[in-house]
Amino acid sequence: xxxxxxxxxxxxxxxxxxxxxxxxxxxxxxxxxxxxxxxxxxxxxxxxxxxxxxxxxxxxxxxxxxxxxxxxxxxxxxxxxxxxxxxxxxxxxxxxxxxxxxxxxxxxxxxxxxxxxxxxxxxxxxxxxxxxxxxxxxxxxxxxxxxxxxxxxxxxxxxx
Amino acid sequence: xxxxxxxxxxxxxxxxxxxxxxxxxxxxxxxxxxxxxxxxxxxxxxxxxxxxxxxxxxxxxxxxxxxxxxxxxxxxxxxxxxxxxxxxxxxxxxxxxxxxxxxxxxxxxxxxxxxxxxxxxxxxxxxxxxxxxxxxxxxxxxxxxxxxxxxxxxxxxxxxxxxxxxxxxxxxxxxxxxxxxxxxxxxxxxxxxxxxxxxxxxxxxxxxxxxxxxxxxxxxxxxxxxxxxxxxxxxxxxxxxxxxxxxxxxxxxxxxxxxxxxxxxxxxxxxxxxxxxxxxxxxxxxxxxxxxxxxxxxxxxxxxxxxxxxxxxxxxxxxxxxxxxxxxxxxxxxxxxxxxxxxxxxxxxxxxxxxxxxxxxxxxxxxxxxxxxxxxxxxxxxxxxxxxxxxxxxxxxxxxxxxxxxxxxxxxxxxxxxxxxxxxxxxxxxxxxxxxxxxxxxxxxxxxxxxxxxxxxxxxxxxxxxxxxxxxxxxxxxxxxxxxxxxxxxxxxxxxxxxxxxxxxxxxxxxxxxxxxxxxxxxxxxxxxxxxxxxxxxxxxxxxxxxxxxxxxxxxxxxxxxxxxxxxxxxxxxxxxxxxxxxxxxxxxxxxxxxxxxxxxxxxxxxxxxxxxxxxxxxxxxxxxxxxxxxxxxxxxxxxxxxxxxxxxxxxxxxxxxxxxxxxxxxxxxxxxxxxxxxxxxxxxxxxxxxxxxxxxxxxxxxxxxxxxxxxxxxx
Numbered sequence: 097x098x099x100x101x102x103x104x105x106x107x108x109x110x111x112x113x114x115x116x117x118x119x120x121x122x123x124x125x126x127x128x129x130x131x132x133x134x135x136x137x138x139x140x141x142x143x144x145x146x147x148x149x150x151x152x153x154x155x156x157x158x159x160x161x162x163x164x165x166x167x168x169x170x171x172x173x174x175x176x177x178x179x180x181x182x183x184x185x186x187x188x189x190x191x192x193x194x195x196x197x198x199x200x201x202x203x204x205x206x207x208x209x210x211x212x213x214x215x216x217x218x219x220x221x222x223x224x225x226x227x228x229x230x231x232x233x234x235x236x237x238x239x240x241x242x243x244x245x246x247x248x249x250x251x252x253x254x255x256x
Numbered sequence: 257x258x259x260x261x262x263x264x265x266x267x268x269x270x271x272x273x274x275x276x277x278x279x280x281x282x283x284x285x286x287x288x289x290x291x292x293x294x295x296x297x298x299x300x301x302x303x304x305x306x307x308x309x310x311x312x313x314x315x316x317x318x319x320x321x322x323x324x325x326x327x328x329x330x331x332x333x334x335x336x337x338x339x340x341x342x343x344x345x346x347x348x349x350x351x352x353x354x355x356x357x358x359x360x361x362x363x364x365x366x367x368x369x370x371x372x373x374x375x376x377x378x379x380x381x382x383x384x385x386x387x388x389x390x391x392x393x394x395x396x397x398x399x400x401x402x403x404x405x406x407x408x409x410x411x412x413x414x415x416x417x418x419x420x421x422x423x424x425x426x427x428x429x430x431x432x433x434x435x436x437x438x439x440x441x442x443x444x445x446x447x448x449x450x451x452x453x454x455x456x457x458x459x460x461x462x463x464x465x466x467x468x469x470x471x472x473x474x475x476x477x478x479x480x481x482x483x484x485x486x487x488x489x490x491x492x493x494x495x496x497x498x499x500x501x502x503x504x505x506x507x508x509x510x511x512x513x514x515x516x517x518x519x520x521x522x523x524x525x526x527x528x529x530x531x532x533x534x535x536x537x538x539x540x541x542x543x544x545x546x547x548x549x550x551x552x553x554x555x556x557x558x559x560x561x562x563x564x565x566x567x568x569x570x571x572x573x574x575x576x577x578x579x580x581x582x583x584x585x586x587x588x589x590x591x592x593x594x595x596x597x598x599x600x601x602x603x604x605x606x607x608x609x610x611x612x613x614x615x616x617x618x619x620x621x622x623x624x625x626x627x628x629x630x631x632x633x634x635x636x637x638x639x640x641x642x643x644x645x646x647x648x649x650x651x652x653x654x655x656x657x658x659x660x661x662x663x664x665x666x667x668x669x670x671x672x673x674x675x676x677x678x679x680x681x682x683x684x685x686x687x688x689x690x691x692x693x694x695x696x697x698x699x700x701x702x703x704x705x706x707x708x709x710x711x712x713x714x715x716x717x718x719x720x721x722x723x724x725x726x727x728x729x730x731x732x733x734x735x736x737x738x739x740x741x742x743x744x745x746x747x748x749x750x751x752x753x754x755x756x757x758x759x760x761x762x763x764x765x766x767x768x769x770x771x772x773x774x775x776x777x778x779x780x781x782x783x784x785x786x787x788x789x790x791x792x793x794x795x796x797x798x799x800x801x802x803x804x805x806x807x808x809x810x811x812x813x814x815x816x817x818x819x820x821x822x823x824x825x826x827x828x829x830x831x832x833x834x835x836x837x838x839x840x841x842x843x844x845x846x847x848x849x850x851x852x853x854x855x856x857x858x859x860x861x862x863x864x865x866x867x868x869x870x871x872x873x874x875x876x877x878x879x880x881x882x883x884x885x886x887x888x889x890x891x892x893x894x895x896x897x898x899x900x901x902x903x904x905x906x907x908x909x910x911x912x913x914x915x916x917x918x919x920x921x922x923x924x925x926x927x928x929x930x931x932x933x934x935x936x937x938x939x940x941x942x943x944x945x946x947x948x949x950x951x952x953x954x955x956x957x958x959x960x961x962x963x964x965x966x967x968x969x970x971x972x
Binding site for chain 1 (some may be wrong): 258259261262263264265266267268269270271272275277365440441442443490492495524526527566695737738739741815820861862865868869870872874894895896897901903904906907909910934
């Protein structure tokens with residue numbers, strides 16, 4: 097198989113590798129770049145656990161090849177907390193609201209929500225609309241109720 | 257109090273088994289049977305083995321001939337051993353997805369490519385798919401040496417059942433069925449095994465019952481337990497299925513031992529849906545006898561439990577728990593449940609959150625509503641008349657689990673029913689039900705009462721250490737599936753030892769640092785695990801009081817084994833109010849409430865989290881989730897496109913009422929397990945609500961759109 101050179105900006109750092117064209121972006125992030133916070137729950141684009149931001153937009157990294165990200169910018173969950181360790185308001189709200197149990201789905205939720213929060217004032221949304229925002233992600237532990245709470249709490253804090 | 261577990265998950269630094277990279281690590285791919293039932297003529301491995309990067313391709317012939325099948329670990333009976341699964345099929349495959357070979361290669365990509373090149377020559381046999389077909393005299397027998405498709409059977413009974421039915425003013429009977437569905441934790445299974453220079457094989461990725469599985473792996477390898485170490489990393493959900501001993505739990509360490517290299521196996525989702533335990537597929541032929549005043553006289557059941565192709569580690573525990581708790585919170589002068597555990601050509605089945613009870617609660621609570629409809633009685637009133645009174649506690653239900661009598665420890669069932677109706681505004685919901693929404697949708701209410709059990713397998717181990725700096729460390733035989741066990745055990749330790757919660761660290765899940773343990777299943781981690789920590793911490797506190805606190809650089813420690821002969825029995829009520837669109841079959845849950853008495857709630861936030869999460873799974877089973885096979889035995893719902901997990905839109909907001917009316921006398925914490933009640937009666941409550949909305953008796957789950965449309969049109 098012809099190998100291809102991939103160069104991406106990953107959480108502000110340049111990562112370069114020589115990869116097979118069929119290498120999934122999720123595997124590239126996890127195994128070539130060593131950032132294992134991005135989780136693989138289904139490998140067919142349904143569960144949302146592998147969600148990362150590609151040029152700022154949430155995408156499912158299991159549905160993209162690494163070569164498709166060449167020359168582009170990727171953000172993963174590892175970039176959310178500040179360099180001094182301070183949690184992002186979404187992370188803090190998830191923690192305080194008991195919005196995670198096993199934690200496997202959490203990075204995907206966070207990466208979608210962080211992008212949503214940049215464009216939307218979630219405090220203006222009804223619970224039903226918040227649930228629709230979350231519906232692209234599966235969580236098998238929490239029943240989503242505390243994730244809805246966390247979204248509202250983070251929204252209120254970020255607006256304030 | 258925020259959980260101890262959260263930080264690594266929020267920042268992406270948690271370590272799940274798929275995150276493990278070891279130098280020189282190889283990757284395994286399991287080759288699985290494409291047919292549901294066939295004789296194996298040959299397995300050609302040459303082409304796969306010739307691929308660059310492939311280190312080994314193993315079939316059953318390559319395993320030590322003396323390798324025993326995977327044993328049961330609970331609720332066994334003589335004869336079950338004829339239905340156990342070998343790690344790799346030898347002569348016959350009995351379900352689509354059964355492991356027949358394992359390929360080990362330099363990368364997961366190469367291993368998957370090479371697995372495609374393994375040539376299976378199979379001689380097809382008739383796939384036996386329905387339990388009813390498996391029981392027909394001329395049906396093919398899956399395990400020829402056994403001579404029957406009934407792997408196990410038993411009867412649980414008390415009182416004179418025939419006299420009860422002969423004296424009845426009303427008998428209601430239904431055939432009630434629950435569909436095959438599964439736990440489906442969000443992290444697929446995985447293992448990384450490695451043999452070190454001292455001859456110890458270490459398996460990373462253990463879950464649920466590391467010490468039990470160490471014993472089983474040692475037995476299959478023919479090694480002493482001291483040469484086997486199991487280590488739990490972060491675990492992405494269990495719910496009964498993850499952590500049992502599966503074929504891969506032998507194959508991966510075996511390959512690592514044989515090749516002398518670390519071997520990783522990470523399940524993919526399509527594989528998980530065919531390979532990991534299924535659950536819940538049961539038929540109840542249930543009959544209820546009542547007198548003229550609506551008093552229950554007797555309950556009779558013929559319970560058929562679909563085991564899939566083999567009997568796995570759980571033995572008969574699923575139907576066993578069903579038969580033990582089918583009587584629920586009611587008084588029954590007579591009861592008889594005949595259980596048959598039947599093999600079919602489908603993925604083997606095991607436990608899933610509230611195993612046996614989710615199904616039994618659906619059957620019993622549905623039939624009670626049918627009886628209420630026949631009697632013209634309010635379903636809540638019919639239940640109230642028949643509840644075990646608080647003065648009857650402790651209450652011997654007359655049943656048993658695996659020969660051990662079921663004695664409800666404590667409870668005030670009428671009080672909980674009253675509290676639930678008040679909290680969830682049952683009267684207001686009844687008014688809501690009778691309003692006409694004006695859009696053609698129909699409204700219905702359902703209520704279901706249940707008794708759960710917690711704390712199966714009657715002991716747990718803990719050691720507590722206190723250092724000179726004042727920090728405490730808990731070593732527990734319990735395990736984490738993500739439910740918050742570290743937080744709860746730290747709380748228990750802090751309370752009993754008199755140290756700050758922040759100063760307690762909890763260690764679990766490594767058989768090298770914890771001498772023994774029973775793990776986490778059946779809502780036992782807080783009750784039994786917590787009680788063991790409580791005893792160890794109290795004993796340590798006494799020592800500190802007598803000897804003084806440890807000096808800087810010193811540690812003091814105490815260990816304890818908490819034993820309890822009997823389980824504890826939490827109990828609860830689910831209430832569902834639904835709107836049903838009879839055109840589209842869509843069921844919207846307008847209101848959902850769970851009242852659950854857990855004796856003492858050690859951490860109400862976590863208890864509520866368990867209940868809401870359980871409801872999500874239970875509602876998934878009631879409305880969406882079904883493992884569907886075609887007539888050749890191929891799993892059709894083999895991806896998340898077809899196997900529908902509930903999203904935030906389908907799961908309703910859940911109103912949770914946690915009560916602490918009846919602490920258990922059976923452990924020092926007074927706590928009953930909280931893990932399963934959220935799921936336990938969700939199928940029952942939703943089915944009762946949909947039946948109420950449609951005016952049609954629902955007799956099987958799930959209430960998928962097409963089934964709801966059919967029911968509304970008078971077809972069942």
